Amino acid sequence: MGRTGRQRGRIGRAWDESAAGWDESAAFREPPPPAHSSRRMGTVMAASIHTAVLPAEVMSFLAVEPGMTVVDGTLGGGGHTRLLLDAVGPAGRVIALDRDPAAIDRGARELAGNPVRFAQANFCDLPEALDALGIDRVDRVLLDVGLSSDQLADQDRGFSFDSEGPLDLRFDPTEGEPAWRMVNRLRPETLADIIYEFGEERFSRRIARRIADVRDKAPIRTSRDLARVVTAAVPRTKPPQRIHPATRTFQALRIAVNQELKSLRIALERIPTRLAPGGRLAVISFHSLEDRLVKEAFRNRQVWTALTRSPVEAGPDEVARNPRSRSAKLRAAATAVPVGDAAT
Numbered sequence: 635m636g637r638t639g640r641q642r643g644r645i646g647r648a649w650d651e652s653a654a655g656w657d658e659s660a661a662f663r664e665p666p667p668p669a670h671s672s673r674r675m676g677t678v679m680a681a682s683i684h685t686a687v688l689p690a691e692v693m694s695f696l697a698v699e700p701g702m703t704v705v706d707g708t709l710g711g712g713g714h715t716r717l718l719l720d721a722v723g724p725a726g727r728v729i730a731l732d733r734d735p736a737a738i739d740r741g742a743r744e745l746a747g748n749p750v751r752f753a754q755a756n757f758c759d760l761p762e763a764l765d766a767l768g769i770d771r772v773d774r775v776l777l778d779v780g781l782s783s784d785q786l787a788d789q790d791r792g793f794s795f796d797s798e799g800p801l802d803l804r805f806d807p808t809e810g811e812p813a814w815r816m817v818n819r820l821r822p823e824t825l826a827d828i829i830y831e832f833g834e835e836r837f838s839r840r841i842a843r844r845i846a847d848v849r850d851k852a853p854i855r856t857s858r859d860l861a862r863v864v865t866a867a868v869p870r871t872k873p874p875q876r877i878h879p880a881t882r883t884f885q886a887l888r889i890a891v892n893q894e895l896k897s898l899r900i901a902l903e904r905i906p907t908r909l910a911p912g913g914r915l916a917v918i919s920f921h922s923l924e925d926r927l928v929k930e931a932f933r934n935r936q937v938w939t940a941l942t943r944s945p946v947e948a949g950p951d952e953v954a955r956n957p958r959s960r961s962a963k964l965r966a967a968a969t970a971v972p973v974g975d976a977a978t
């Protein structure tokens with residue numbers, strides 16, 4: 635099938651990446667769960683190593699004022715949360731959400747003593763999180779989606795290619811299906827679609843076929859197992875690629891496992907219902923499909939007044955300091971103010 639037809643046929647699926655209902659391989663036998671790496675057993679959780687991206691730009695578009703109530707929907711290492719806390723001051727408050735219990739634990743420890751409330755929650759459940767805290771409307775919301783450097787560095791989570799820990803890839807390790815089960819369960823055609831669509835990987839079919847061949851002999855368990863399989867499936871390029879050959883496959887599986895696009899789409903629908911009139915939302919995304927969702931949501935003028943016409947990106951200095959910022963795209967919008975409510 636030609637590339638154009640293939641692209642057209644596949645894109646529609648991107649909007650609901652729930653893997654639970656996808657077809658299983660006929661040969662699938664549930665393998666025992668992989669053993670967790672013993673390296674971190676008994677260790678104390680380290681301080682965050684994540685560097686917040688586009689910090690000045692985020693704060694400029696959010697224009698947070700003292701006394702405001704602000705939601706950081708993606709606490710991560712707490713870099714943006716700290717900036718938001720400084721801006722709201724002692725009379726304001728920040729509500730910090732994250733799906734990852736480890737991020738919440740670390741934030742609660744590192745930010746103790748500040749006017750911040752934490753909730754381990756998906757940002758698409760922001761209304762429920764606010765209800766639980768007895769908060770009706772908020773003034774600002776920030777979403778900095780995707781993966782943190784802390785998660786990448788944690789050998790037990792499977793996000794890094796050389797990890798001997800289980801290929802898990804879940805932000806919340808108690809929810810949904812780990813990636814190792816997905817790669818051992820799904821039909822090769824379905825795996826190829828996921829890798830192509832969410833990873834924009836042109837060798838998706840080869841990779842999926844190789845995964846199917848390998849798992850017929852022994853289940854894929856660790857991130858290192860999968861990285862090896864993908865590396866062997868992808869032709870070597872000259873000059874060699876700047877990124878690891880498994881980067882796109884890992885990204886695709888992570889998006890599928892966490893249903894990241896679905897969470898973002900629902901959040902973009904629900905957040906305006908809890909923003910005060912004229913309230914602002916800023917979203918940092920790292921994937922073209924995410925950025926497209928944000929761009930399309932902000933086009934609805936009945937709900938939003940876009941503050942960014944095109945996405946704001948990191949400059950060369952920030953990219954040199956923080957290479958992760960290279961693919962970051964920031965968009966911001968304010969909720970439309972009903973006629974008569976506009977400040978005079």
Ligand SMILES: C[S@@+](CC[C@H](N)C(=O)[O-])C[C@H]1O[C@@H](n2cnc3c(N)ncnc32)[C@H](O)[C@@H]1O
Nearest residue numbers: 686708710711712713714732733756757778897
């Ligand atoms: C890029 S990091 C955020 C970094 C943070 N802004 C900082 O300055 O340290 C993304 C975080 O969002 C979390 N996350 C991703 N999707 C989420 C969702 N749907 N709901 C809540 N948290 C989510 C991840 O667990 C991760 O900790």
